[in-house]
Amino acid sequence: MTTDQYVITVDELRRRYAGGYEAVSGISFEVARGEIFALLGTNGAGKTSTVELLEGLAAPASGTVRVLGHDPYRERDAVRHRVGVMLQEGGFPSDLTVAETARMWSGCTSGARPVPEALDLVGLGHRAKVRVKQLSGGERRRLDLALALLGRPEVLFLDEPTTGLDAEGRRDTWDLVRALRDTGTTVLLTTHYLEEAEALADRLAIMHRGRIVTGGTPAEVTAERPARIRFELPEGVAPARLPLSLRAAAEGQRISIRTHDLQGSLGELLRWAAETNVRLKGLDARSASLEEAFLEIAQTDMAGV
Structure with a gap:
């Protein structure tokens, strides 16, 4: 198994919190290069805890995680510049304009694409001079996505990417995610919109109570019912x-x-x-x-x- 085949590998992963609570209970899965993989979960399933481990924000209690062949926590320097992360909430300074926010982020990003290009990708080019505090909720999500794309990531983590978007904005984002996949970007997606997962994911896994209870292509998962x-x-x-x-x-x-x-x-x-x-x-x-x-x-x- 090499990074030419899989860019994310998870083996018997566990995560525990203070008091002994185990949020992730020995899960294993792989994400192939150039595919969209949706990680879904019921409330409290351990989905967010898992994604934080993949992003290198914490170390697992046991088991292994590899992103692009590296431990994302202990070898962060080898991974971070090759990965884009779109969190549920960006938390950007509200008085900066869209373009200023993107330029600030670009300054912290290796090999960043031009700011106008990133904004145009998500349909925010015409809002470049607008202050962040004047953006709608959906436009803020577009800005979050633009910043995640600045570094031309090989792996893109999308956490609830279309929350707050209207129907047109959601479809536009789906088209962009598919286009990224088609040019070789690997996407790991979390979403509460099951229609979104069904429309986008090449494969998916559903977590419940810290474990993966089913997985495969959307057609394979639904064929069981x-x-x-x-x-x-x-x-x-x-x-x-x-x-x-x-x-x-x-x-x-x-x-x-x-x-x-x-x-x-x-x-x-x-x-x-x-x-x-x-x-x-x-x-x-x-x-x-x-x-x-x-x-x-x-x-x-x-x-x-």
């Missing part, structure tokens, strides 16, 4: 008339079918409807979503598992 077919039967057509293989949860005339063979079950349902001359109102068929997989994991807390 059943698809769903919903519709409403006309009055006078009893749910018991459905083919035995399709009988499922019913609330009056509203039917919900869960299946691991969406195409086969939907085909059987439509054939039955055509043969019996039954019109299915509000027919909706869809594969399981990442949100459903995530909520299923979160429900283990509710069940006390």
Whole structure:
């Protein structure tokens, strides 16, 4: 396993806090060069604690972390200039303009790209002379991203990158992240927007109670869960008339079918409807979503598992 294959490797990683609380409990994963990897987690799962270790902000209690072949905590000088970090909150001086803030940051960055270029990348070029305190929440997130990109990073850590952005700004950011990936940048993303993870991630891992409970491509993660077919039967057509293989949860005339063979079950349902001359109102068929997989994991807390 080399840095030509993986730029981030995590092996049996653990992190403990004062009092013995273990926030990260022996997790392992790898991030390949030039991929977008989403690290997701339920509340208190240990996601932020993990990312801080990857960024070199703390040392693990045990296990190993390697970023670009180096320990990001003990070999920080070998890693820091090759990595970009976008935190949840930048905390920049509010009286500086956007351009002044970027120039200040550029002065601390090796091989920084031109400030106008960085601002244009995130759609802030026209706001260069505006003071930071006058920016909207979404514009501040764009500034955070611009500063993370100043050093042309090989590895980019994005912590909730689209919080506060409107729909257009979110899509623009997605396009930029994809473009960075396509030019070779490796991106590790954390987000509470599951649609965002599903749209962007090449692979992902979901943490719960300090452990990774599932991972893979978004399609692989969702394929583990059943698809769903919903519709409403006309009055006078009893749910018991459905083919035995399709009988499922019913609330009056509203039917919900869960299946691991969406195409086969939907085909059987439509054939039955055509043969019996039954019109299915509000027919909706869809594969399981990442949100459903995530909520299923979160429900283990509710069940006390």
